[in-house]
């Protein structure tokens with residue numbers, strides 16, 4: 006259960022700066038997810054922790070020791086690769102035991118490890134199969150088993166579920182969570198699937214272009230996104246972004262947009278008191294726009310908006326409505342399967358001002374970033 | 379029922395007729411070559427009358443040149459095949475890494491294959507001349523950059539070991555690119571993440587070579603060994619040019635046919651050569667399969 | 677510390693590459709050197725043979741190009757090689773199309789049967805072929821040597837062709853048929869262009885094979901009136917002429933082939949490796 010600390014790490018591939026002065030502080034035993042778009046440097050970061058890629062600048066500390074110059078063979082770090090990288094010429098059992106054989110572990114230890122890990126991952130009966138003779142999900146578990154038997158200090162997982170179908174992925178996610186609880190290893194997990202990240206990790210590091218945009222618990226990352234990028238990357242459907250301005254109105258402070266005036270909660274309102282007149286980008290999650298055909302009871306923080314529905318997309322049990330306000334501002338929100346809106350009709354909805362997010366237009370940083378993190 | 383079979387045959391024939399010209403050509407020659415080889419090896423012509431006989435085979439066995447050529451050829455194969463493998467592995471492992479000018483180096487390494495064997499043999503003929511010649515002058519220390527190794531010029535083509543050795547040298551030089559390309563293709567087919575995975579599991583360079591690289595390129599190695607050993611048996615041009623008086627089976631066929639006018643004995647040697655190739659390929663195949671088992675399951 | 681090891685490894689790599697470079701380049705250099713040597717640089721009268729000719733000259737080339745026999749020989753080689761390419765492609769491409777596109781039962785065995793003629797060493801099969809051609813009256817004729825070279829090249833053409841056709845997804849041909857193309861049209865419009873690189877490789881292979889070929893030429897044409905470049909070189913060698921003439925003929929024999937190989941090495945490589953990986 007070693008902690009992993011990255012201090013101001015930079016890495017180039019040719020002229021391209023792949024990791025840009027990145028710092029990250031992972032506690033021992035923590036399940037951390039690296040989440041980001043394709044090509045943002047997730048794999049590169051993982052490979053640096055594993056020792057497969059050199060650290061150019063900055064420091065990498067694992068379990069209290071500086072690891073920059075320690076070769077991969079001598080780190081007690083296991084990695085599950087995106088492609089699993091199972092040795093094609095070895096049986097499942099030989100793959101799992103490979104690391105132990107390399108370390109010349111005594112036979113009884115190998116036996117113990119094998120009889121612990123095979124049932125844990127449901128691989129009994131597959132011992133003598135070759136990797137090409139087992140299914141995708143089984144391959145993934147074999148790769149995981151191969152990593153776990155080495156009793157690593159840190160477990161690195163590079164998109165291990167990306168090749169699985171939806172049902173299998175869900176099962177594998179639960180299994181991974183369970184395994185984490187059982188073995189309690191520090192896990193660094195890479196994905197660009199936000200559902201995986203939200204449901205499995207204790208903390209999420211949102212990455213963009215070689216930098217960490219936001220590093221916190223799934224709740225905080227979702228509820229208090231640090232940047233526009235994080236707000237847009239986390240949450241589905243994608244958050245609405247509107248142009249607006251901080252204003253004082255009627256004794257309360259809020260954001261004025263083309264859709265109307267949204268009242269901030271008291272905490273943020275107090276802070277915003279010093280920012281009257283500032284232009285902001287206003288983020289409203291589609292989930293926080295409540296369809297209210299009969300103009301249901303209003304809380305003090307609710308704002309009623311009127312828009313024209315242009316398009317309705319069915320998403321299974323809910324539908325996404327894409328609507329336009331009179332001044333042309335677009336907004337998207339959700340309705341349940343029982344409600345229905347014919348395209349072209351005028352509808353009313355309520356927006357809860359406590360759930361809106363305000364960002365600096367130029368930098369994209371949350372204007373209230375000071376209080377959180 | 380029969381009608382549909384007839385129809386099936388017809389429609390199949392319609393589909394595969396483009397195959398026929400080539401098939402007739404190749405299979406026809408295959409039959410001609412086999413029939414002639416067997417026929418000539420086991421018959422004698424006596425004043426226009428052809429009769430079955432073991433005389434060519436018997437005369438061959440009594441011929442000291444034949445025995446010597448057989449021994450020489452076996453030596454040629456036994457020394458040459460591993461040599462080609464080692465040179466090919468060396469080049470392939472180098473070309474597998476990335477360095478500047480790799481593309482140019484690759485083009486360069488293909489050239490020996492492009493040069494006609496006869497040209498390479500001619501060049502060696504010139505270089506290993508006696509008593510002059512570059513190699514003799516080099517070994518006698520006539521150039522500032524090389525120490526003297528021998529006192530007197532060596533008559534390369536006069537000695538059996540040397541003349542066959544030079545032939546082997548030429549053969550290996552010319553065929554290097556083939557071995558290299560096959561092995562390189564084998565290396566490139568290995569997912570590099572396998573090496574990374576082995577690294578994270580604690581395997582150093584030597585362990586990775588032994589447990590990952592070697593078992594995975596073994597099919598390519600087998601291909602090289604098998605193909606190259608066959609080529610070694612077949613070799614003709616280099617010894618023909620460079621080892622005139624010291625025969626391999628190939629050159630013995632030529633001299634029996636052209637110089638001695640014994641076409642039936644020549645055919646018998648040709649048949650022996652074919653049998654040698656088949657037997658050696660089968661044996662090697664077995665050995666390589668065993669080796670693979672050993673490497674993969676040990 | 678690990679930096680040290682990496683640098684050491686780099687160094688050995690570069691030394692190895694340098695060694696390989698010399699191994700390939702030195703013989704080539706010496707060949708070219710001999711071809712431009714003046715007589716004094718060859719018959720040195722006891723002094724070490726110079727690494728660079730005393731007075732480099734193109735006189736040997738001039739001599740060779742003024743020899744009408746040489747022109748005839750080059751023309752012969754070229755014609756025989758081109759005819760071999762045409763014949764082996766026109767026989768081999770349709771055959772490899774059938775073997776590569778249709779999952780016919782027993783097709784593996786049949787393919788093996790077709791290319792098994794190559795299991796015979798040239799020096800073994802040349803005896804029966806020569807005897808047969810003597811009986812046919814094909815010795816010392818163009819068509820005899822072209823047929824023989826085609827025999828050598830055709831199995832390669834078929835082999836390379838099969839893998840070229842196999843690699844084309846079935847959908848494409850079906851798509852063309854769905855859009856109304858006949859089988860012949862689909863073949864010409866879709867398959868041939870896609871199989872192009874592989875077929876080019878096969879053609880080059882056939883050309884080089886014929887251009888370099890010595891054994892069959894030696895047995896079938898012998899000292900007759902038709903001669904090829906390889907025969908010409910061999911014939912000169914047996915008269916022990918000055919080494920610069922041998923080298924010059926060698927250079928002329930090699931230049932087109934080396935150019936071919938370097939320019940089209942991608943195809944060459946494909947041809948070589950496709951045969952062995954399976």
Ligand SMILES: Nc1ncnc2c1ncn2[C@@H]1O[C@H](COP(=O)(O)OP(=O)(O)OP(=O)(O)O)[C@@H](O)[C@H]1O
Nearest residue numbers: 018019021023042043044045046047048049050197
């Ligand atoms: N060996 C390399 N040489 C050059 N550039 C590289 C190399 N490896 C990665 N890159 C570049 O570095 C950037 C980050 O790559 P990385 O593999 O870390 O992305 P990633 O976040 O894992 O993406 P994905 O989600 O698609 O796997 C990319 O822009 C990529 O093009």
Ligand SMILES: [Mg+2]
Nearest residue numbers: 047048049087
């Ligand atoms: Mg990646």
